[in-house]
Amino acid sequence: MKLALLELRRRPGRFAVIGTALVLLVLLMLFLGNIRSGLFLGSTGAIRIHEADRYVFSEDARESILRSEVTEVGLRELERIDGVADARGFGVSLLGVQIPGESEVADGAIGGYEAAGGRLPEPPPIGQGLADEGFQDLGLSLGETVLVGPAEVPVEVIGWIDDSNYLLQNGLWVNGETWRQIQNANRPDAIIGPDEWQIALVDFAASADAAATTAAIESLIGGDALDERDAMFAIPGVPEQNATLTAVIYATGFVVALVVALFFALLTLERIGLYAVLKATGASDGTLVAGLITQAVTVALISVVFGGVLSFLLGLAVPPEVPLVATVGQTVFTLIAVVIAAVLGGLVSLRRIIRIEPASAIGAGL
Amino acid sequence: MPSSPTHVSPTPAVQLESVRKVYQSGDDEVVALGHASLTVASDEIVALVGPSGSGKTTLLSIAGGLLRASDGTVLVGGEDITTYDQKQLTKFRGNNVGFVFQAVNLVPFLTATENLTVVAEMNGRGGSAAKQRAHALLEQLGLGHRKRNLPDQLSGGERQRVAIGRALMNEPGLVLFDEPTSALDSKLGVQVMELIRSEIKGRQTAAIIVTHDTRMTEFADRTVEIADGELLPT
Ligand SMILES: Nc1ncnc2c1ncn2[C@@H]1O[C@H](COP(=O)(O)OP(=O)(O)OP(=O)(O)O)[C@@H](O)[C@H]1O
Ligand SMILES: [Mg+2]
Secondary structure, three states, X not given: OHHHHHHHHHOHHHHHHHHHHHHXXXXXXXXXXXXXXXXXXXXXXXXXXXOOOEEEOOOOOOOOOOOOOEEHHHHHHHHOOOOEEEEEEEEEEEEEEEOOOOOOOEEEEEEEEOOOEOOEOOOOOOOEEEEEOHHHHOOOOOOOEEEEOOOOEEEEEEEEEOOOOXXXXXXXXEXXXXXXXXXXXXXXXXXXXXXXXXXXXXXXXXXXXXXHHHHHHHHHHOOOEEOHHHHHHOOOOHHHHHHHHHHHXXXXXXXXXXXXXXXXXXXXXXXXXHHHHHHHOOOOHHHHHHHHHHHHHHHHHHHHHHHHHHHHHHHHHOOOOOOOXXXXXXXXXXXXXXXXXXXXXXXXXXXXXXXXXXXXXXXXXX | OOOOOOOOOOOOOEEEEEEEEEEEEOOEEEEEEEEEEEEEOOOOEEEEEOOOOOOHHHHHHHHOOOOOOOEEEEEEOOEEOOOOOHHHHHHHHHHHEEEEOOOOOOOOOOOHHHHHHHHHHHOOOOOHHHHHHHHHHHHHOOOHHHOOOOHHHOOHHHHHHHHHHHHHOOXXXXXXXXXXXXXXXXXXXXXXXXXXXXXXXXXXXXXXXXXXXXXXXXXXXXXXXXXOOEEEOO
């Protein structure tokens, strides 16, 4: 073990190639992970912001917010179910948002909501709205009035809200009446009635039996009552995006294991003589393998540090349109994945090390 | 088994009784040693000479627990290692035998001192005691000024002396040398042999020294000849 670390310290040049390769792979893993987080969080803010226990879709909606339709009456009926504390109406429209003084129309997700809940305060008065902080980067200031959609419905921005986006479009949060006004002016083909919402956000009573309450909701509505996770993954594109990036991240982790395996397999070949002498003088297989694994893990850990720093710097350099979000979870996952890959890669040389004959140190048995 | 203190004569360092070694190479069997018997006293230096391929290295490997005999009994320091498995042999070697190989094989990224202490560490005896012992050994071997040098900063003779120090590091009862001077010129070879003799004699340790060079045998107490895997009567 000490021998292994000494070699790393005395001959860092020998490990420069694998170190560089691992730094780049770690950077790639972190970058992909941060994009995955960025895409995921940027797509699902409008769900997570409600912090509801169940997201209830109508019968024919097939878990799509845009296809779903619940009425005021339906909401009040939901509230009468045993275990339901309250039900709030929610709907969303994807429309362009013209910020005063900006030449380009920004993408917006106009969220209409019935009542305070989760991170949302009481709905603003008619004609006013809360804008996602993402709009700040696009030139919007508090107190300005934006024009929504081709019909240019005015909404005065009276406050900011964080992490509220839907499908990577910046959230603009208004009350039900304003939302319907915007939707109906811009989408005469899809008129929303005066007491209609798209989905119901249901909060459970503290004593509620989640399974039983969910079943009661579904039998009343005839549609699906999803928890937050399922509701996020019901957003079109989100599962595909997530699965694709996850697959690429795992593939990169596999490449890490492969690179480590190849490097240490070659190193082991080079060290056959050394290992034989060490075995002859009393070193056990365990000691030698532990030394190799120590080197693999140490190189991996150093690479994670350098890769992490590079990833941070890269994050500063990329334009804000690239949805990068670095999360502690993602970073810890990368660290653990790279270390595990390094251990597995190092273990590939196990058999070869065990098979080295100590007698070969003296030239016999060759 | 360890010798009991009531024995009058000290336990021999090595007792080989009708040791046979057969190598399997493909379908062929190569008999490298046939019924070799040899006893080396606890403070004796034996030179083993014989032509190439006669089984010298094989005999040395078996006596040092690097190889297992195909047949016969091997006692080292009274300990019967004939039936030891790889793991037991590894531990046995670390504690009881020192090797000096023909190819010196020092750890290239360790200093002279560290090349000695690493042997102690591998066998769980590191620490400052090991360091002191390594320094003392290097002083005795005339390498006091070379303690901090890496192997590639040392001459061939100096490297061989470090290797001797490494073999003595764990205070073994038996030190095995396989052609320790073959890579050195004859003047240096004689110097190294003198050094080996004084180190071994000064420690009351046993040694077997394999050599091609009959001039080196004068440094041994006894010379044993081997030909075609058979030890010749002296
Ligand atoms: N692994 C092996 N497989 C097959 N035959 C072997 C093996 N190792 C050694 N031999 C054979 O055993 C015999 C003895 O070999 P050994 O190495 O002991 O000889 P040696 O006396 O040390 O020779 P040298 O002076 O050349 O070093 C030789 O015929 C050799 O070819
Ligand atoms: Mg030989």
